[in-house]
Amino acid sequence: MNRFMDVLENVLMPLADKLNNNRYLTALRDGFMVALPLIIFGSIFVVIANLPFIDRLMTEATYAQYQELIGSASSATLAIMATFVIVGIGYKLTESYGGEALFGGVTALAAFLILIPQHVDETTGVIPVGVLGAQGMFVGIITAFVSAELYRFFVNKNWQIKMPSGVPDAVSRSFSSLIPITMTLSFFLLVRIAFSFTPFETVQNFVYTSVQAPLTALGSGLTATIIAVLLTQIFWFFGLHGQIIINSVLDPIWFTLAGENLDAYNAGNELPHIVSKPFMESFIVGIGGSGMTLAVIIAIFLIGRSRQLKQLGKIGGPPGLFNVNEPIIFGLPIIMNPLVIIPWLFAPVVVTIFTYFTMAAGLVPAPYGAIVPWTMPPIISGALATNSWQGAVLQVVNMAIVFVIWWPFLKVMDKQYYENEQSEGKPTKTA
Structure with missing residues (x-):
């Protein structure tokens, strides 16, 4: 075990450090964070527009009008999410160099719009909405990176118009x-x-x-998803925020897959992908946080005899319902704890495989593309992500799988903590 941990530490720690400090991945991550509130806003109204059974409460004409009125919220945000991501990346990358961040952001957007063919069929002077969303995500990301670097290059060359003193600062910066x-x-x-x-x-x-097509094909596959989940767990085990590191690399792919699913759903077609951002957020991370630790908290309440685990369950329970699990990660602890490395690494992998094949078999619908807020409690998030009750049931089954895998390891930990407390004369019962 020690040798295995040494290998992981020597190989993965330097890699994680480079990824975490990479300027471009940081700008990519922060750019998506800029767009995330808008994406979630649009997703909320996609969910509202497609609530289960709502079509049975209205006439066909009323339902169509209802969807048209509600649909403008997602059309103005989720459907053109690439534009917000581009501005965010251009802004954040320029800011990291100490430049005029706002100009970096709008320049990236303008560069992207220049590259877009401004015609649809025979109609000119219009921009196809599809390229502003998932279809244009990768072009937008590349454009934002290149435009920010070019803008910085020309600024550093001092190719600027210098305004005399006394000119308002906003005017001077615009001309510069x-x-x-x-x-x-x-x-x-x-x-x-x-x-x-x-x-x-x-x-x-x-x-x-x-x-884009090769990367999305790779990112939508089960093998790549398992590797992503496993790496997330390994990074967390060594005290690094694995979710941020992996999301920095794979969010462009997962958001693109979600956008393609949503386009297919709105068109009434079969969903092209199982894996997407909602798949990861609702069925892997969205059950208590990274490692799906809500099931661990439930197990702690059921088997905990030691004062340490009982207190940890009380502290970690409320935030765990909203997928915040730092109390468990640092309090159990999970970081650098060889007693939990097996369930911590493999429980999410088992759930990922089970979820994938359950959806592939058609027992549960795949997430249709709406981005459910990551703080949404389990069961609710599963139903909203798939627009079905089966999604909620699948989350319950996933929690049961994690619970079973963790059970014997928690029993060992609880016994160890309990015996230590007994030997030190600590009380084992709490009021």
Whole structure:
């Protein structure tokens, strides 16, 4: 066990440290955080528009009108989430260099819009909404990174218009950014023109064919999902926030998969993916937090004789209902505790495999794309993510699986804590 832990520490700790401190992954993560409130707002109204059985309470015409009125909330946020992510990434990356963050954000958005073909079929002067959402996510991310770097490059070259003293600061900063923004956007205009002479015709077609489609296919597979879950648990075991590290890399893929599912759901088509952001949030992380520790808390209440575990259950229970599990991670403890490494690593993997095949078999619908807030308590979140009661039942079964896997290890820990308390003369009963 010690040798195994040494190998993990020597291999994964340096990797995690590099990922955690990588400027681009940090900007990517923070960019999604900027967009997240808007994405959740849109998702809430997708859920409201598609509440189970609501269509049976209205006439067909009334239901259609209801969905049209409610639908504008998601159309203005969730359907064009790539635009918010782009602004967030451009802003955060420029800010990390100490530049004018706001100009970095809007320049990234403008560069992205320049690359978009502004026509739909025979109609010109319009932007296809699809490329502003999941379909355009990867182009947007790449564009935001490149535009922020170009903007910084031209600023560092001091290609700026200097205004005399006495000019208002807002005006002076606008003119100072004029040349860097012009040069950056001109570069993207040239890129658009160059691609118009290629077989791909647009940057979107090129990136989707060569980057987005292969990555989304990889990210939607069970193997890649298991690896992501396992790495999340390993990083947490060594005291690193595994969810943030893994999400920084895979959120673009998972959000894209969720967007494609939502598009298919709204069109009345079969959902193309099982794995997506709601799959991870509602059925893996969303059952007490990373490691699905709500089941651990329930087990503690049922088997705990030691004062330490009883107190931990009382402290960790309320936040655990809302998927906040730091009290369990640091109080059990989980970090660097060899007694829990087996259930901590493998319980989420078993649940991931079980959930995937349950949905693949059609016993439970796959999440249809709405992003349920990660603090939503289990059972409710499962029903909302799948728009079905089966999703709630699956979460209960998942908790039972985790409970069974953790049970013998908690018994050993509780016995150890209890005997230590007895030997030290501590009381074992609480009021």
